[in-house]
Amino acid sequence: MVAAALSTVTLTVLLVGLALALVQARRWRAGRAAAVDLWAGLAALPGRYLVDVHAVVGRTPFNARFHALSAGGFLAALALLVVLALPPLRHPALWGLLALALAAMLAGGLMVGYRRRVLRPAGLSGGRFNRLPLALTGFAAAFLLVAADQSAGGVLPVPVGLALVALGGWGLAELVFGVWNGPLKHAVHGALHLVAHPRPARFHDGAGRDSGLRPLDLETADSGPLGAGRVVDFAWNRLLGFDACVQCGRCETACPAFAAGLPLNPKKLIQDLVLSLDEGGDDRAYTGSRHPGRPVGAATSGPSRPLVGPQAMIHPDTLWACTTCRACVQECPMMIEHVDAVVDLRRFQTLELGATPAKAAGVLEELRATDNPGGRSLDRRLDWAVDLRLPVLAAGGTCDVLLWLGDGAYDLRNQRSLRALVLLLRRAGVDFAVLGAEELDCGDVARRLGDEATFQDLARRNVALLNGRRFARIVTADPHAFHTLRNEYPAFGGRWTVLHHTAFLLELVRSGALTVTAPLGQAVAYHDPCYLGRYNGETDAPRALLDAIGARRREMERSGLRSRCCGGGGGAPLTDVAGERRIPDMRMDDARASGAPILAVACPTCTLMLEGVVEPRPAVAEIAELVLAATEPTR
Amino acid sequence: MVDVAILVSVGRHPASGQARRAPSDARALELAFGLPPGRRDALHAGDPTNPALRDYLGMGLERLTVLAMAEGRDPTDALAARLRGLSPGIILTGNQAEGGEDSGMLPYVVAQALGLAIVPDVVAIALDAEGRTAEVVQALARGQRRALRVELPFVATVHPAAPAARPSAFGPARRGRIEVVPVDAPPDAFLTACAARPWRDRPKRLSVGAAGGGTGGALERLRAATEAKAGQGRVLVEPSPDEAARAIWDYLQEQGMQPR
Amino acid sequence: MTARRRDPRAERTARIVQTEPRRRLVLDPDAIAASSGGRPRRDPRARRADATLQTAPRLRLDWTGKGTGAAVSMSAPGRGQRAAPAAPPLRVIENPACLIFAALDRPDGALSAHDRQLLAAARLLADAVDGAVVAVAPDGADDWGALGADRVIPLPAAWAAEYAPERRAAALVAAIARWSPLHVLFPESPEGGDLARRVAAACGERLFAGVESLSASRVARRAGGGATELSCAPSRFLSIAADAVAPLGAVRHEARRLDPPETSPDAPKLREARRLPVDPDGVGLGEADFILSAGNGVTDWVVFADLGRALGATRAGSRVVCDAGHLPRDRQVGASGTVVSARCYLAFGIAGAPQHLQGVGGVERVVAVNTDLHAAMIKRADLAIIADAQAVMPALLRLAGEGGHG
Ligand SMILES: Cc1cc2nc3c(=O)[nH]c(=O)nc-3n(C[C@H](O)[C@H](O)[C@H](O)COP(=O)(O)OP(=O)(O)OC[C@H]3O[C@@H](n4cnc5c(N)ncnc54)[C@H](O)[C@@H]3O)c2cc1C
Ligand code: SF4
């Protein structure tokens, strides 16, 4: 009787949940088509879940533990409950197993409660999420009693048993109907997202990292709007991804813009997109932290309403505050690709509406007319180095290392570090050359600002330029150019070995081409550039290089793959959205706290952003400058 | 409601020489977007295949009419004839053409040909209720402004201090239509009489004593490129506040920034 | 403590030597020393003496002054002139081979530097062909003879102050019809340039606009977005860019008055012209002429605001102060703010970070007050003061109060 009730309740809830999930799926199926290999995704699902998701979740071990307990327990319990629905299989041992699973789940549920009630991390959403511990523990405890009772042969009075089934049924309903719109919808959506993920290569079964933006098809003129103007302009598997968000707030905690009080909270941004799937709603029910300084309830949602605008779900300041630093992507346990979403939204604003904020629009216009964002004449790129007589690689020419100078060559400060790098290459006897007046901007800024047309134009011409010359490798001191050339030019036919100068200098030091004669001996904090670390996974070489030149390296708060952005990426210095603080000021606080008198940087943008912080502050030194000083030939 | 015609030209970026929308013509178009909507006709005389024309379409213009003519032709008659047919209430154009003849004569010749008033250096236009006259604001030197009234129809040239032109977007630029109207235009005799050669920057200062003139040398270029421009000024170290104030005051007077 | 007071503009003018067809600035310390004392000071006594000379013109003909040399290679009105302020001999051109019109601006009723340059340009063309320079301008008390005019066509004096481009154009068109000048020169200034085009269009002729280098046989200017140089023989209508031609040195011409031609009084189409009051702080930063700018070294924002008002300057600041909310964000000067092109930039407590200096690249004169002698802003400054901004600002405010402003 009790067992039958248990089975009926369980199966009913699951079936209703399934039906609701199907209805739910209609929402994101409204998105654009996407090429997805579902079978491969399904096959890869367990691995992706166990390896990749848990690698992220495991960064906070407490969470990993309660998740393993509650989710593992829940899944096992559900499976057993389904099995136990068949009367012949109702064996006491199975009931015992069920009790075990539910006990694990109960422990997990209690931990969830502890986290929500006692620890209360700021990034968590409240609202219906606050019922989660109750539902978990209620379901687990009630069914645990029933299962224990059944394995013991059913000693409880039937009314008590039925009451327990009812209580557990409520908990289960709370958990499963959550698939429709609540705490647990992430389980189904999360799994489907892992199956149909738009970047399968980012998982351990692929390349392990996939950070280059996808080219936008500009050739077919009638393939709909460029970028995403309405939520249904996103591909369906992107919408599925957004829908998987559990509002855990890890992205919010990592986001530099949010921390600086800029009106951007990546979690809310994803929720804005999720809410936009429903017609006529608004964000009043959202219970997490807002976009700093912005109200809720002001805009009406709808799948075909404009997403971005002063009166729309997403305010333009929110969109343009993002530095594309990928800290959110790095932290998201649901593997959501925030930066792709931001860039898709920006593409529509820039390519369809021309709504790029003023300074940024001006830079794009200069870039189009002069092939460099500063609007300067290309034959002045080498002005700073006339005394160095840099060899220029002409079409058809050959060299070992092609030095990509980037836009830093136009900037007084960065010319100093480029000069150091050139002197080091000379000192080490490297056969190198530059492109001189023929080097065009790599298009990084244009692309992050959504100007895919300008980017592709630059990319094609740069690729043609580089493919017309012979060299073994490209070395650049600019992580943005490094990322673009290495990860984004292959789509345009450019495949070369691209090295960041820190890796190359390390090679020179290790091979003995550069000898450390004057070890630095000072404490140095190293700031990881987003486009080197998170975008390319390169966090070791710069550190090894600093160690090799005798720096006493100190780690700052937030470093390596979890480094905090300097505020300079994604065109953010151009869109210059106002906040409570400046991102580089916050980053400099991390450096100050490390106590190191020198902050080593490895990116021209970081150099400018961090040196723009008002003194007193640690001195900002580009790694090449430190290496130059440490390898001075002794006379 | 007012019908507006906008004359646009092709500009040339000063650093790269690359063709682009002419900044002040773009502002003229921007000003036209701000006027109460009537017919809006954008006209260009020249090569209809010039990709820079799409920059204007990218601002949200649906159609651009190009009076197709070869380079070195005098577009004024053709434009005047076309405008006579359109008879717009306001004809707008930039006050500085960036390419072609560069002399800024065109709007004046057009105004003369059509017998219209011309208002230079406009930054704002407000129509009266009947749309018969307009209150026009002109930019003067040093941020000053002058207002005046003019009867429609008239020609106005737009000043660089007018509101910034909206960015040009790729999508609309690609979708916009270029309507080609072949016209007969006479060769521009005035322009063909002129000799053109690449502009060379003149040396700013020629030091009499310096050997070889000291210009254009590698080191000099290096210095120019890598050193912040320095004024070789006078430095007062820790003067009393009154001395300091006096020195500043005198300097401001010398520079004509303060009345004597 | 103080160095000799310099007037860099006068110095530069003094250094200008006309070599054909390019303008060169020659650094000649002697010439500068001679003209030191800054901008040309008017010497009323000398002027009166000049005027006296004019009363007996016919007796003092100077035939040696013929030829172009004296008028063209106007080396500094230097030492010689100072040492012996004898007025140059009067030149009368009785029967000119042709007339060269110089349509002067006289903005706000006073001759501008650009007007003087225009007269010099007209002289250059006239002297090459034995022509006479005819100044066409709203009448005024100017000593037209000393400015290089052989003839003057005075227009109503009131036109200088009014905005009457149509009437001016009509008067010029009438004068051109009557006297058929060989060349008509205009200053390529906002109003002069407008007039030039009106007149040229009305005469059905073309204008060679914005002449940047001028000789008797060739005029040239930049075209094609600055990439090419366009040149030709001087056309009939020319407008001359500012600072393209050095003003004349000491000369004396007849300045015979001609009767202005009658013009039919067409009702002007541009009506009710009036200046709009512009608050200095309402001027767009990019257009501002005089900027008072504050950096992180400023703490007394009340005095700063008062000082801005007293000096009639547009207030601005570095990013730090705009971030801190002391000034609105649109008042930020620099790479990510506004790039300004003021004639004078008075900076209190600004370090001069590269991003800030990028914003003042186009400024003519920088005055900086900073406690740090090594601040980059101090290096960029034409007048640098190492002192506490909070002490200097009130002192300057007092002076400005006495100075009659605000
Ligand atoms: C991408 C980027 C863009 C930027 N764009 C801009 C920009 O557009 N505009 C801009 O201004 N900055 C910009 N910056 C910031 C810039 O780098 C500097 O941080 C900023 O200009 C410093 O402002 P400051 O000189 O007012 O402050 P500080 O650097 O703090 O300098 C204050 C100065 O005042 C002096 N001082 C202190 N006390 C006194 C006193 N009592 N009397 C007199 N002097 C005193 C000090 O000696 C010092 O020189 C940008 C930075 C970045 C990274
Ligand atoms: S990419 Fe960086 S700035 Fe943008 S939302 Fe994510 S964490 Fe925030």
Ligand code: SF4
């Ligand atoms: S987007 Fe990802 S990290 Fe951010 S709240 Fe949602 S699930 Fe968490």
